[in-house]
Amino acid sequence: SQQGEEDPQALSIQEGENATMNCSYKTSINNLQWYRQNSGRGLVHLILIRSNEREKHSGRLRVTLDTSKKSSSLLITASRAADTASYFCATDVRGYQKVTFGIGTKLQVIP
């Protein structure tokens, strides 16, 4: 079964705006990861946040993690048309040793 659930499932914004995607999960994790998938292609790892971290930055990406609420958010600042893709959160669940993917958020950035 899916561990993560992203919210919203689809998001459309204007270029230059910020995009925020949320992910909720159910069990204890070692870390949470975000991946991007351009249309019909393979996934690309974006950023990882460990269970003992609360916030992490990488370029225009900002990830937060709230283990008490079992949720994470991905913020993309100053979005570009090239950010148009599906974004998936994935959890590395304790004791499972496999990464489990959520259902994804489809982001469209309108030029």
Add this chain to the structure above:
Amino acid sequence: SAVISQKPSRDICQRGTSLTIQCQVDSQVTMMFWYRQQPGQSLTLIATANQGSEATYESGFVIDKFPISRPNLTFSTLTVSNMSPEDSSIYLCSVELTVSGANVLTFGAGSRLTVL
């Protein structure tokens, strides 16, 4: 990081036929993973392929339907057998890399299968 080549990138297949997808990695890796992504859905792990042993299948996936080979540390194949339209999906090969003590996946570009 690892570079993964996957082929075919796409194919259109007839019901009842089988298709083998190949995955080549540019470095030796212990485990290779095969995922299925049905249209508009997330990724579901089919099986983990270890070199020198049988693949480990996830619940809902069986070897007769998805036989896997892993002849060496850089190559694996996944066969989708006796295909039906429900098998129309993107099939993705991936490998696990350890980055600062954490496991991160690298994916091939995927094989988009359409079954008529």
